[in-house]
Amino acid sequence: MEFAEGTDRIIQGYAQGYFLMADEMGVIGWYSSRQRALIPLDERFHYPKSLRRILNQKRFLVEINRDFLGVCRGCAERETTWISPQLIKIYYNLYQQGWAYSFETWQGNELAGGILGIAIRGVFIGESMFYRIPDASKVAMVELVKYLKKKDFVLFDAQLQNPHLERFGAYKVSDKKYKSLLKKALAKTCIFGDIGQPLIF
Template sequence: MFDVRSVINGYAQGHFLMAEEEGVPVEWYYTKSRTLIPLDDRFRYPRSLRRAINKDQFQVKINAAFGAVVDGCADRQTTWISDQLKAIYHELNRAGWAYSFETWCGEELAGGILGISIGGAFIGESMFFRVSDGSKVAMVKLVDHLRSRGFLLFDAQLMNPHLQRFGAYEVSDSEYRRMLDIALQMPCSML
């Protein structure tokens, strides 16, 4: 059984939740290295994305469409976000731990990032887009937001080529735990 307290305690110890597929129970996972999105000058993004950002076609909102972001993140041919995990995210959101960081194009949800915020750590769970560049702009704007709120850590959990384009890097388990312990003591807030 996953209640809010046990989930937050698990994430605070460096674990994260996943379901292998729909119908398979959610389980705790832990990796020997962790992927981080830099919150310093190592963060980067493609020049083509700079043009999209400079056009100001996207607006940013937090938790305006949390359920739609969870559904968007889960809407893939193969997904690790089961109905059970969706329910957990909704409980965490109601308790003030889970957030959706969204980009909007007018009245249309363009993309978003789903994550959990504990102290000065933001743990990115997943992202999606419906409009071209929607999730990429969300990433850039989320990094700006986390910087402005004094966050220390943006944990992306597992490396992939998409994250590498933003300067994502891996740290050892011991380095991750050291950074996480510091971040958990910080009085940061997404809102």
Template structure:
């Protein structure tokens, strides 16, 4: 049986798509890549992000060590490790290319030297596009989200895109806006010279 040819995406194509409000997902059993630009669009407004009081206590207790960009591929593979996933091998390799170019980023939570949670996404100008998160320890991904927002605020980012709003994200202030408003916010964010990673 002949293997399917790779469908990895060119990094420049990916970045142009994000700048226009589109993102890819692997769909179907054959892993075909499709493009999405939801209306409405999910975001977490950085100025109204809300962490529940119990989670704030967890953060203060330093149960997890937070790291940035030290295990990007491991985070992606952990996010993909579920019964149904849109993170195909083609998607993974495409986003690893973005990571090597400095546009892909991960926020990781570690416990006793083990990766137990995290999230990854893409930064472009003053926008951060959250892609997926995972956890194997209670609160690990939530702590990563708090750390993400703190870094975005500290570094002048103005847009945190979540694509859609789930009940999980709604508890942090996640909300839906019309696509036209999203594109206006994206247009304002892209010219900013924000740096997510450490040089």
């Protein structure tokens, strides 16, 4: 699928089952996968027992969009990254128009970690995640799943499977199955959250 800028076209691309990535030269394009990774929003979701103690201690404050650009940059800060400066600009534009969100963990005034994603009706599409303090992104994942369930989202798309996501019960479905689930999710209206509003659990 040919990439073209413009919020409507970008949202349409995601709604058709594609996602954006930049190649090694920084050129942005649309991609799809024969198998899509999903984070379960039911009893199949699980996490390491060692994380329960950290959650119970409430080491992190969870917020939405307190530092959206900080999360974008944090996700891009790695040796090999598909998040180019141009793609950050695209995410920021989507954020300004209410499509993109950062689900963040904080310790005091320090951004500890977070998850970057796009919310379209009943689907949350996780673009990337990062951490600067151990366990910060894991806590973000657990609390994000709780939040999505609270908001009645029906699909949490993680795009590509990896060992880290498998620890939370992530599973793969075929592209055909994914598009069927996506169609159902897009038929439901959900509101993700308010800018800069701390979450209370």
